[in-house]
Amino acid sequence: MDKHLLRRSRKSANTRVFKKVFTALYIFFAVLLICVTAGIGVGAGIVSAMVKDEQIRNKEDFQKDLDSLFQNSYAYFQTKDEQGQPLRIGAFRSGGDMRKLIQSKDDVSKYLVDAFISVEDRDFYEHNGIVPRSLLRASFQQLTNSEVTTGGSTITQQLVKNVILKDFDKDLERKAKEIVLAIRLDAMYEKDEILTYYMNSVFFGNGANKQRLHGVQAAAKGLFDVDAKDLNLAQSAYIAGMVQRPNDYNPFGGDKNLERGKKRMKLVLDKMLENKKITKKEYDEALTFDIKKSLAKPDKENNSYANYSYIMYALEEEAAEILMKQDGLDIDELSKQGKYRATLNNYIEKVLTRGYHVYSTINKPIYDAVNAAASKGLVFHSRTYRGVKEQEQLGAVVMDNRTGSVLAFVPTSNNKGKLNHALNAYRQPGSSIKPLIVYGPAMEEGVVSPSTLVLDEKYPKADGSGYYENAADKYYGPVSVTKALTYSFNIPAIKVFNKMGHEVGFDYLRKLNIPPHKNDGEAAAIGGQYRGYTVDKITAAFATFANEGKYNSPHLVDKITDASGKVVYEHKAEQKQVFSPQTSYQMIKILRTVVTQGTGVFIGSRIYGYDIAGKTGTTSDDKDSWFIGSTPNITIGAWGGYDHNFSMKHNDKFTKRAWVNIFKAAAEAAPQYFDKKARFQSPGGLRDNIACLDCDAIDDYLAEQKKKEEEEQKKKQQPPQPGQPGDQPIDLPPIQPGHQPGGRPKPTFPPPPPNQEKPRDDEDDGLFSTH
Known part of the structure; x- marks a missing residue:
């Protein structure tokens, strides 16, 4: 030694x-x-x-402590009863x-x-x-x-x-x-x-x-x-x-x-x-x-943990963290010291036994409706991990854009197991991260605008391990930012991220309360995060675009009172302006096209009359599947996958079907949140004046394309030699003249991937599996 x-x-x-x-x-x-x-x-x-x-201490001091322990604590829905009082979920x-x-x-x-x-x-x-x-x-x-x-x-x-x-x-x-x-x-x-x-x-x-x-x-x-x-x-x-x-x-x-x-x-x-x-x-x-x-036998009647166990456990933890912060404890510091879990458990004991009344943001009709409807019509497949069979899991959150209030969540698709896939499961976001780490920040920083051209081409990875690819293993030449995000091309996202600077994108993630891991690098731009995020956190980040660029932290606890009714905590929305209203609206416009034309067209073809903007996300080998979509009032985020990283390729529309189920059920249960007349409003002052990101490369590409086209024309004009078949034309996308800001020719875009009449709704991909 x-x-x-x-x-x-x-x-x-x-x-x-x-x-x-x-x-x-x-x-x-x-x-x-x-x-x-x-x-x-x-x-x-x-x-x-x-x-x-x-x-x-005198006897009065002792008595106060002794009396405080023995009072039950209760949880409540946001929903009111006929007397205008919050409906009780039950006792902790x-x-x-x-x-x-x-x-x-x-x-x-x-x-x-x-x-x-x-x-x-x-x-x-x-x-x-x-x-x-x-x-x-x-x-x-x-x-x-x-x-x-x-x-x-x-x-x-x-x-x-x-x-x-x-x-x-x-x-x-x-x-x-x-x-x-x-x-x-x-x-x-x-x-x-x-x-x-x-x-x-x-x-x-x-x-x-x-x-x-x-x-x-x-x-x-x-x-x-x-x-x-x-x-x-x-x-x-x-x-x-x-x-x-x-x-x-x-x-x-x-x-x-x-x-x-x-x-x-x-x-x-x-x-x-x-x-x-x-x-x-x-x-x-x-x-x-x-x-x-x-031993006693379970009695599920009037038992809040039998009927709403995921809500009760979630409220326990969030209320405990609130009390920890009120006592001046730093949660991040406790985590670094390895003391977080022990301290949290002690405060959970306090929540359970000190007579608190915890008022939640959960809307009972929405919660009941989406959990009853989420898995309807979904196809499930069994996979075996270490001798235990498992099926696809689902995690989803319904959030109020204006406040960050979690109105409902879907913790699991089969109501089995303890893991809450909406609030506690960390999964890689795939391409759903692109608006948050790349395009939103890049527009805000003036690096790109919606029509900015980026050359989609063979592009090497920074670590030298190979090249980035798109889902169809094709490259589409000069494409606009709008087109790149609509069809979720990978190379343009990587290029914009590199041009803007990684730390700039990471800083925006920090502002959105989804900070990067210390090991995250270039691949984070297309969903290659080291750890990933929970559904509620990424849903709240997306809701920022629908809320004119103002971020609200997701929360389930609205108010806490003590046994005497005194308010000891009340949530106050501390909106943080992350993006300008102009950037947010331009992002919404692009994300609309995702739903109407691009990778989210499955959603747009099944939800009618609503103004919806959203983004899909898929990780490598289809291990994680996402869709996050917003109306002017509500954002719904959904994730689907296996707990142990089996591929979802055989069930590629699982999450989108679930999202449609959740949206329709929530809209029927609480129409006040789903107004078909509501539309995203332009704030004015929009700019779209950045011609291209890699202009020289685009010029070279266009020149090469023109040269190839001219050579093809010459070949066509030459008669075939006797005894030889005529040459067949090379199938290349035609280049037509046009003008973009700055006078650059505008290429026509190649058709969608072959054998499809319109863009696939599951075209996007991230390239890295969940760690």
Whole structure:
């Protein structure tokens, strides 16, 4: 091994050892200090000295925290009821409406109380909040790196950790706070009160209906469908045993979880027998009880997670991120530090259990209609990945152009699996990215205008790995920007991107909240992104053109209130002017031709009377298929593909058919958003005065074409030699004189790809598969 690496490895190991020793010694001496002072009471001076940043809490402060935990949180549609109130989607994952707090330990089975005391804190009724010997034992085990470690936290300490402390880092300061607050809490509350709060606060994982269970009443109903007071000995021991690792012991997590949970249950029963809380006969009977048979059965009625699970999970995360930002947390920085997911989960717990009311942007009629209609008439094919069959998936978003509000989304085509393909699946955009990274920015920067000519020709890749190609493996000579985008030619997009400068295009993506990956390069112009984007993000970016160049971030949360009805968050549209109204309208005009003449003609031939502008997108080998289309009021983005990158070539119109289904269903469900009279309006001041991008190359091309044409004419004029057949004319597109700005001749465009009467609606392609 390299000497430098060896030294660094030893240094790292020494650092870890030092931290463990320091932590253990710190806790050791902290416990000694607290033990000494506990005999005469913990005063404000001791608290301030040990945890200077922690406020001196009185009983009112404690009570506020203890009360706040136990209130259910609810989610609402944007849609109003007959009284003008938002329709409730349902309760968040905290036990739902069936949750009922226990008021005292008498509300639960005596077995459950004895089980908790036996396994978690046998000296609960004797200590003053902490057990010094337990803390010292745990510290010693950590200091000596013992193979067998035991927890040192009492029930009181666990209550402080679950409810009182707001910082979740496992550091020295937090542990010191926990110890001090446990002693103060014990001095202010009766033991039975502390035990009741504790049993109401403990988390037990997901129940039969997939709600997250907080508190023993929720656990009893969610796991065994009985009230907490009616739990038998085996059920009580199982619930008490789950506290240590609720997700691993949760019986609805599979047979392995259930087996782990039963082993833990036996440990609890052993402790109860050891502490003389049960008899040997009760112990034996409990061990033979069939826990699996007694588990609760799912009840999908009035269950928001059964009916609208994708909405509820999406609102959980977005509301949690909102609260994180209000607390001054930087999400990007947390991601870099690897702390984002853990922090998000802690804030999700807050959303679920603090009595919040989360008002969404989801329009119930649109959501129900598009999810019922999206997959109608679609053809599905099975593919196998690692022995598991899968079918084509669909992700779609219906968005309000003016606000960025997500009115509805389609998370999946088969309603199976946990992945939300509309909001959480990152897929490469293919050619759908061209307006956002190339042509919109290039027009805004004055690099091109709609009629600017670009030479579509054989063009090498920057990395020297070959040449870029169009979908039909043809090159079309000088084509206008409008033509290039209408038929989604690749080479003109690459050339414009290079001419404009990659960073210019990337800067526009950043403004549109779809930033490039650090590994993205030239191929990003035609959809070769390293990571890709979610459907909601790319839909919001497209909606910018339909909103006169003003960008709105996509969102599902419109407002959050606390349990008392006080507004703690309200979305305020902060529109960002990314493109000028002139650039946006010129892009809309081109994207109209995509739908009426180009790669999106399938859409235009099936949606009548609406002013629609849109763009298709297909990645290499047809692994991803996109269509994003806008009316003046609404933008709908749709993606189709397999989760594991199988080709969609056999089902090339899957996404377009789904888009048509979604559009028609949404228009029927909420006609106020779909006005056939609405038209994109020109802002005036439009410019189209840039003749060509690569003028010299076009001149050379035209000269060569003219020379070939003249040679062909000469051949035709020469009579054939006796005994020889006449020469056949070469099939080249004719060049006719014409004028473009700057006086350059305008070529006639070659016909669409062969064997088609009009342009294919699936002509576009990106060249790079999803990573």
